[in-house]
Amino acid sequence: MLSAILVMSGIALVLGGVLGWAAIRFRVEEDPLVDKIDAILPQTQCGQCGYPGCRPYAEAIAKGEADINRCPPGGEEGIRQLAELLGVEPKPLGEGLVHKPKSVAVIDERLCIGCTLCIQACPVDAIVGAAKQMHTVVPELCTGCELCVAPCPVDCIRMEVIKEDISNWKWRYPVVSLTALA
Amino acid sequence: MQDYLLILLGTVFVNNIVMTKMLGLCPFMGVSRKLETSLGMGAATTFVLTLASGLSYLIETHVLGEELRYLRTLSFIVVIAGIVGFTEMFIRKTSPVLFRVLGIYLPLITTNCAVLGIPLLNVQARHGFVESLFFGLGGALGFTLVLVLFAALRERLEAADVPLPFRGSAIALVSAGLMSLAFMGFAGLVK
Amino acid sequence: MRFAPTPDEPRLTPFPGGIRLPAHKEVSTQRPIAALPLLPLYVVPLRQHIGEPARPIVQAGDRVLRGQMIGRPEGYVSVGVHAPTSGRVLAVEPRPVPHPSGLADLCVVIEADGEDRAVEPTPLDWHVMDASSLRNRLREMGLAGLGGAVFPSFIKLNPGARRSIPILILNGAECEPWITCDDLLMRQRASEILLGAQIMRHMLGAQQVLVGIEDNKPQAIASMMEAAIGSDIRVVAVPSIYPAGGGKQLTYLLTGRETPAHGLTTDVGVQVFNVGTAYALYRAVVHGEPLTSRIVTVTGHVAAPGNFEVRLGTPIADLLAAAGGELTGATGRVIGGPMMGFELKDTAAPVTKAVNCVLVKDAVHFPPPPPALPCIRCGACARACPMRLSPHELYWYARHRDFGKTQALNLFDCIECGCCSYVCPSHIPLVDYYRFAKSEIWAREREKKAADEARARHEFRLQRLEREKQEKAERLAKKAAERLESGAVSAQDPDAERKRAILAAAIEKARKAKEGVQPRNVDDLPEAVRKEIASIDARRTGGNGADPTP
Numbered sequence: 001m002l003s004a005i006l007v008m009s010g011i012a013l014v015l016g017g018v019l020g021w022a023a024i025r026f027r028v029e030e031d032p033l034v035d036k037i038d039a040i041l042p043q044t045q046c047g048q049c050g051y052p053g054c055r056p057y058a059e060a061i062a063k064g065e066a067d068i069n070r071c072p073p074g075g076e077e078g079i080r081q082l083a084e085l086l087g088v089e090p091k092p093l094g095e096g097l098v099h100k101p102k103s104v105a106v107i108d109e110r111l112c113i114g115c116t117l118c119i120q121a122c123p124v125d126a127i128v129g130a131a132k133q134m135h136t137v138v139p140e141l142c143t144g145c146e147l148c149v150a151p152c153p154v155d156c157i158r159m160e161v162i163k164e165d166i167s168n169w170k171w172r173y174p175v176v177s178l179t180a181l182a
Numbered sequence: 183m184q185d186y187l188l189i190l191l192g193t194v195f196v197n198n199i200v201m202t203k204m205l206g207l208c209p210f211m212g213v214s215r216k217l218e219t220s221l222g223m224g225a226a227t228t229f230v231l232t233l234a235s236g237l238s239y240l241i242e243t244h245v246l247g248e249e250l251r252y253l254r255t256l257s258f259i260v261v262i263a264g265i266v267g268f269t270e271m272f273i274r275k276t277s278p279v280l281f282r283v284l285g286i287y288l289p290l291i292t293t294n295c296a297v298l299g300i301p302l303l304n305v306q307a308r309h310g311f312v313e314s315l316f317f318g319l320g321g322a323l324g325f326t327l328v329l330v331l332f333a334a335l336r337e338r339l340e341a342a343d344v345p346l347p348f349r350g351s352a353i354a355l356v357s358a359g360l361m362s363l364a365f366m367g368f369a370g371l372v373k
Numbered sequence: 374m375r376f377a378p379t380p381d382e383p384r385l386t387p388f389p390g391g392i393r394l395p396a397h398k399e400v401s402t403q404r405p406i407a408a409l410p411l412l413p414l415y416v417v418p419l420r421q422h423i424g425e426p427a428r429p430i431v432q433a434g435d436r437v438l439r440g441q442m443i444g445r446p447e448g449y450v451s452v453g454v455h456a457p458t459s460g461r462v463l464a465v466e467p468r469p470v471p472h473p474s475g476l477a478d479l480c481v482v483i484e485a486d487g488e489d490r491a492v493e494p495t496p497l498d499w500h501v502m503d504a505s506s507l508r509n510r511l512r513e514m515g516l517a518g519l520g521g522a523v524f525p526s527f528i529k530l531n532p533g534a535r536r537s538i539p540i541l542i543l544n545g546a547e548c549e550p551w552i553t554c555d556d557l558l559m560r561q562r563a564s565e566i567l568l569g570a571q572i573m574r575h576m577l578g579a580q581q582v583l584v585g586i587e588d589n590k591p592q593a594i595a596s597m598m599e600a601a602i603g604s605d606i607r608v609v610a611v612p613s614i615y616p617a618g619g620g621k622q623l624t625y626l627l628t629g630r631e632t633p634a635h636g637l638t639t640d641v642g643v644q645v646f647n648v649g650t651a652y653a654l655y656r657a658v659v660h661g662e663p664l665t666s667r668i669v670t671v672t673g674h675v676a677a678p679g680n681f682e683v684r685l686g687t688p689i690a691d692l693l694a695a696a697g698g699e700l701t702g703a704t705g706r707v708i709g710g711p712m713m714g715f716e717l718k719d720t721a722a723p724v725t726k727a728v729n730c731v732l733v734k735d736a737v738h739f740p741p742p743p744p745a746l747p748c749i750r751c752g753a754c755a756r757a758c759p760m761r762l763s764p765h766e767l768y769w770y771a772r773h774r775d776f777g778k779t780q781a782l783n784l785f786d787c788i789e790c791g792c793c794s795y796v797c798p799s800h801i802p803l804v805d806y807y808r809f810a811k812s813e814i815w816a817r818e819r820e821k822k823a824a825d826e827a828r829a830r831h832e833f834r835l836q837r838l839e840r841e842k843q844e845k846a847e848r849l850a851k852k853a854a855e856r857l858e859s860g861a862v863s864a865q866d867p868d869a870e871r872k873r874a875i876l877a878a879a880i881e882k883a884r885k886a887k888e889g890v891q892p893r894n895v896d897d898l899p900e901a902v903r904k905e906i907a908s909i910d911a912r913r914t915g916g917n918g919a920d921p922t923p
Contacts (some may be wrong), residue, residue, distance in 0.1 A: 004253055007245055011257055015264035022268050026275035033278045043824040045831050053831065087219060087283035124830045143827050166420065168819075169474040170812040174805035341773030343747065 033062045040081045042073045045123035046145035047132035048097060053123065061086075067094065073144070075099040103159040104142040105149065109134050118148035118157060186316045191371075193320030200328045201365035206296030210329060211354065213287050220333035222280040223287060226269055228319070230291050231300060234262045235318025238301035239311050258301050259292070266292045281365045290324030296325060332361060386629035388622045388758040391614040392714075392792050393551050396589050397738070400554045400674040404679040406561055409695050415457050415483045415686035417443065420472045421725040422517040423524045424450030440490040440663050443481045452525045453515040455663040457684035460485040466885050468721070471689070471708045471728055475718030483686065494661030499572050507576065507658075514663040515726075516654060520544060520555075520618075520647030521709060523727045526654065529644060530576045537578025538644045542627060543570050545586040545593065545648040546611060546618035549710030554668040555648050557680040559586065559593035562652055563600035569651030570606060572658050577644055582606040584648070585623045587613040615712065616790040620645040622759050634786050649729075669724055671696035674703045683724045689731055690720035699733050707732040711739070712791040731839040736884075746799040754793035754803060760786050764793035771809035771810040774819070775837055779810045787811075790913045800912060 037058040044054070049070035051057040060066035061082070068082040069091050076090075076099070083090035093099060107118070107127075114132045126142040129135030137148075137157075149157050162168070199205045206227075212225040238258045246253055270288050274281045281288065291297055300321045304314040335357055344353050398417060408437040420426035426442025437443060437456040460483045461563040467477035497510055516526040532538050543566070547555040550886030559566060574582050578769050584601070586594050588610040597608045611626050621632040630641035639643055649668065656662045665685055669692065672678040676697025683692055689706075693699060708728055717731070754764035762783055770778040787807050794803045 004250055006251060007250060008257065008260070011241070011245070011260055015260065015267075018266050019264060019271075022271045026271040028274055028278070033282055038828070041824070042820070043827040043831065046828070054828070056203065084216075085279065085282075087216070121832065124827045125834050126830075141827070141830065143823075164474075164476065166470070166472055166474060166476050166478045167426075167474075168477060168816070170816050171473070171805070171808040173809050174802050338769075341769055341775060 014136045018168045034058050036085060037061050037082065040074070040078060040085065041071060042078060043124075044143040044145040046073060046143070046147060048072050058082050067091075069094045070097065072097045073102075092173070101161045103144045104139045105137045105144065105146070105157050105159045106139075106160045107135055107137055108156040108158070109136060111154050113154055113156075115153055117151040117153065121148045123147060184345060186312065189313060189316045190320040190323070193317060194324040194327060195368040197367070198324040198328060198365050198368075198373055199299065199321045200325055201298070201362045202369075203296075205299045206325055207289065207367055208324075209287050209294055211293050211351070211358070213284065213316075214354075215340065217330065217333045217337055218285045219280070220329045221326075222273075222277070223284055224322075224329050225304055226273060226284070226288065227291055227294065227297070227325055228322035230262065230265050230299055231316045231322035231325075232263050232315060234258070235301055235304055235314045236311065237261050237265070238313040239304060239309070239314040240304055241243055242301075254305065255298070255302070262301075263292045263299055296321065328361065328365070330337055332358065335361070384629075385611060385626055386608070387612070387614075388617075388625045388759050389509065390757045390792060391616060391622070392795060393613070394615050394795075396613065397551045397672075398553050398556065398589060400551065401670050401678040401680060402556060403479075404677075406557050406668055406680045406682055407695075409684070409687060409692065410681045411458060411485055411487060411489060412684075412687060412691050414463075414486055414688070415460075415485065415684060416468050416688060416721075416723040417454060417457065417481045417483065417686035418468075418723065418725055419444040419454055419479050419481065420470070421454060421515075421685065421727065422452050423522065424448065424452075426479065427451060427454045429465045429479065431462045431465065431481060433462055433464050436460070437462060437483060437848050439489055440494070440665060441492050442513065442663070443483075450525055451492050451512075452517050452527070453513045453663065454481070456481075456483055457517055457665045457686045458485045459488050459490040468723075469719040471717055471722045471725060473715040474558055480686075480723070491662075496661040497658045499575060499658050504576055511654070511657060514657045516650070516657055516664055517726050518647055519649035519653060519667055519726060519729065521713070521727060521729055523725075526646070526650055529646070530543060530573060532639075535639070538639055539580050540628060540641055540643045541570065541577055541579040541582045542623060542645045543582065543584040543648050544618055544620065544623055544645050545590075545597065547590070547624055548613070548615045548618035549712050549714075549730075551672050551732050552710050553672070554670045554672050554680050554729050556590045556593050556662055557670075558652060558668050559590070559648055560596045561665060563593075563596040565655045566597070566651045567600050567604065567606055567646050568659065569653070569655035570646075571604075572654055573644075573651060575645060575793075579644070583627050584608045585611050585617070585627050587611055587617055587664055589613040612894050614787070615792065616759055619759065619788050619790060620712060621788070625632055634783055659793050659863060664726065667724070667726060667729075669728055670730040671733075672730065673707075673733035673738070674700045675733050676700060682703065685724055685726060686748050687724045688721055689717065689724060689728075692731060693720065693733070700735070702735050702737055702740060703733050705734045707734060712795065713789060742802070743800045745801045748799055748801060751798060753796045753798060757792040757796045759792060760788060762787055764803050767810075768801065771806040774810075774813070776810055776814050779807075780814065784810055786812075 009082055010106070021143045034131050038055050039151065041054040049057045049066065051060055051066070051136065057066060061068060065164065068088065071078055072093060076093070079093065112129075112134045112145060114129060114134055116129065116131050116135070119127045119129060123145060124141060124143055126138050127135050127148060128138060144159065146159055149159065194198070200207065200210050203211055210225060211241070214220050238261055241257055241261060242254065246257065254268070254364060266289060270281075273284070273288065300318050301314075302315055307317075336354055339353055339357065348356070419429055425446075425448035428447045429443065430445050431437060431443045436459075437461045439456055441456045442453050443462075446452050452546070463482040463484050465479065465481050468480040468482065469475070470478045471481065472478070497507060499507055508530055511530065512525065512527040517523040518526060518529070545555050545559050547553070570582055570584075573579070580723065582605070584606060585599055586597065594608060594610050601608050609627060611623070616622055617626060618636055624638045624641065624643045625631055628641075628643060632638050633640055653664050653667070666682055666686065668680055669683045670680050671692060675693060678696060681692065681695060693706075696753060706717040706720065707728055708717050709715065709732075711732065714730070714732065748765055748768060750765055752765065753912065755762075758764055761792050767779055767782050767784055767787070770776075770782070771784070784807060789804050789807060791804050794801070797803060
């Protein structure tokens with residue numbers, strides 16, 4: 001009986017020692033997974049996921065606090081990529097979240113009073129202007145997060161869906177019609 | 183030398199632990215979704231299994247002996263758990279994505295029946311130290327082989343026009359069955 | 374008629390795959406190249422080449438001359454665009470263009486004045502000019518590859534870090550069925566083409582010049598061989614196996630050098646130009662004429678098929694009319710050939726540098742495609758692929774939108790020649806899947822780049838806000854310390870704090886009001902505009918009581 005206890009304790013002690021050494025030797029400082037998740041997120045910084053920006057959301061996913069289906073701008077494709085990275089099943093977009101076509105904010109320059117509220121709201125510095133000066137959105141920089149729409153006191157900002165033109169046109173998925181029998 | 187080679191060949195092909203012994207089916211179905219993951223899982227299992235075979239031989243012969251035989255399973259599991267814990271820390275440090283992708287299956291190597299099964303089979307077959315090592319390595323290589331083959335198969339299945347009721351696990355199980363049948367062909371290698 | 378290679382000619386190395394196709398060339402080779410009469414209206418797109426579109430430098434109402442630059446190259450991969458005739462600019466606006474999407478693009482619409490006056494031509498002395506300024510001139514003169522890809526020629530004429538490119542190949546293979554514009558050009562203007570080739574050779578520092586022509590064009594071969602007498606340019610007949618006219622295929626055929634995956638022919642020391650480009654280069658350098666016209670084949674189901682020298686910007690409807698118009702029973706029009714071309718959606722679209730052929734379809738030669746059936750993995754496509762890809766595997770993953778796998782299978786080495794679709798017994802439109810996958814991957818790369826930039830700006834902004842907060846805190850702390858030292862006001866007095874805040878607000882208000890009456894750059898504006906601004910200001914103050922702006 002005593003020998004059994006001794007043997008088991010001995011094994012446990014040795015293994016404990018090895019594991020303790022390994023814990024120090026292979027310590028993980030920062031989770032590089034956050035960067036990988038952040039690289040997939042669309043960086044609109046829109047906060048629709050409930051986190052104040054893409055990186056906080058990425059951190060939450062890495063910690064396992066947030067689900068992967070909370071990002072509407074990323075859409076189905078974003079969820080699929082996250083699922084692939086994390087080795088889980090893709091799932092539909094979370095409840096109450098809708099994927100909208102990519103748009104940019106447009107300021108109606110006749111109505112803008114130059115209050116700078118939208119400039120403060122813009123997470124990516126895509127609005128230029130100064131106090132008492134008309135503001136305008138730099139469309140190439142706008143991520144379409146809509147965060148500037150609500151703060152505007154005169155409702156002069158609207159979202160415009162980006163139109164398809166030759167530079168952003170894509171070949172469609174080939175539709176094979178089985179009805180077109182010759 | 184020839185004996186060791188035969189042990190290796192036999193465990194990889196003829197007595198494949200997954201396809202003929204039906205051990206380790208949980209990770210076989212669970213981690214075969216992607217080729218990369220399955221390779222990682224295979225490598226981790228190979229490492230754990232080879233080490234576990236060797237260590238459990240040493241424990242069996244030098245620590246337990248005849249009178250403490252009843253502690254065999256218990257002590258083997260403790261050793262395996264220790265090695266798995268070590269592997270987990272190592273992978274977490276070296277490949278966080280693999281760590282994340284393997285997810286629950288990494289600590290589950292502990293309860294992978296193949297990992298306990300092989301040391302026990304070693305004892306049963308009265309293998310020596312080197313033989314145990316080769317038996318463990320061969321079993322693990324066999325496991326990795328079928329895991330990788332099956333993952334490649336499933337990756338193709340992803341894009342295939344599978345009838346709706348068969349999508350997902352159903353067609354995966356059917357394919358696994360066919361693969362098992364195919365591995366039975368290796369039984370002919372033994373006279 | 375076949376040309377047996379003479380002993381000094383290079384041995385041909387057949388490229389893998391490829392198919393033999395019915396040529397239908399004789400339809401449009403019965404007549405010499407005809408010029409189109411001057412039309413009343415030209416629509417000149419600003420995006421006629423690969424890369425950035427040219428920036429318009431004219432506006433409605435401007436008068437332009439033939440050869441005058443109307444679009445300036447923008448960015449590196451871009452070339453100039455020029456007026457095809459003299460006249461008045463009616464508008465610079467989006468108009469339908471020949472593009473698979475059928476979408477409109479920015480065009481300069483020119484109303485011809487019928488005089489067709491040209492700007493003073495500036496021939497270039499290419500023997501003495503330095504290479505860089507010569508290339509720059511070609512860029513401004515709008516030179517782009519006329520074989521169909523319209524890549525800016527000045528970039529291809531730059532040997533770059535290699536210093537020189539040993540072999541120059543002129544591509545006269547013209548392997549697509551129906552198209553004959555290069556054939557006719559070689560028959561009629563062989564010596565000009567070869568002069569262009571000499572200039573190219575000079576710019577590239579090439580030792581060897583080869584001309585590859587498919588053996589189904591005996592007259593073109595004869596004419597080019599005659600023009601090449603006395604020079605060391607070698608004209609080589611190549612077997613008529615589609616796609617012998619692909620740059621990489623022709624290179625392999627003539628030199629046996631295989632272009633590496635993801636590479637260019639320059640990686641193996643070969644540069645390939647279309648014969649039409651060589652001719653345009655000759656016109657640009659020796660005659661000082663910018664690229665304002667090209668040869669276009671009009672063929673298929675039209676009354677009088679043939680080749681025409683067409684000014685760029687000519688509406689395709691007018692071109693079809695010049696070829697006698699479409700016959701009854703026409704089922705559609707294709708820009709380019711039947712293998713790689715695309716459906717033209719609107720005949721108002723103009724001829725651009727990329728348009729080498731307008732093919733009018735009929736039900737006999739172009740029956741509607743049979744329905745696609747499942748892939749049976751017969752491997753016919755893999756045998757036909759001239760790039761040695763695995764089309765069936767590419768299809769498998771492209772169909773499932775697994776773009777990572779398609780890239781791993783070298784999707785971007787696909788030249789979209791259409792051999793695989795042509796031989797597919799299941800009639801699967803394979804190339805459509807590859808095009809879809811390619812454009813999805815490009816779109817994703819664009820999005821990724823935009824996201825990375827947005828992330829950088831967001832991080833910078835966070836940093837800035839943090840810094841500002843810190844600076845403010847420091848300032849306040851300093852102030853508080855000063856106040857404590859002076860002892861004028863007790864820092865503990867909450868009432869004083871409040872008073873000071875009210876005071877500061879008042880000062881701020883007054884300052885704002887003062888700023889408000891400052892002139893706002895309206896002094897130089899005409900009276901009407903000033904009135905408008907005043908009325909807008911009045912509306913703003915009236916409509917928004919919260920804002921104290923006068």
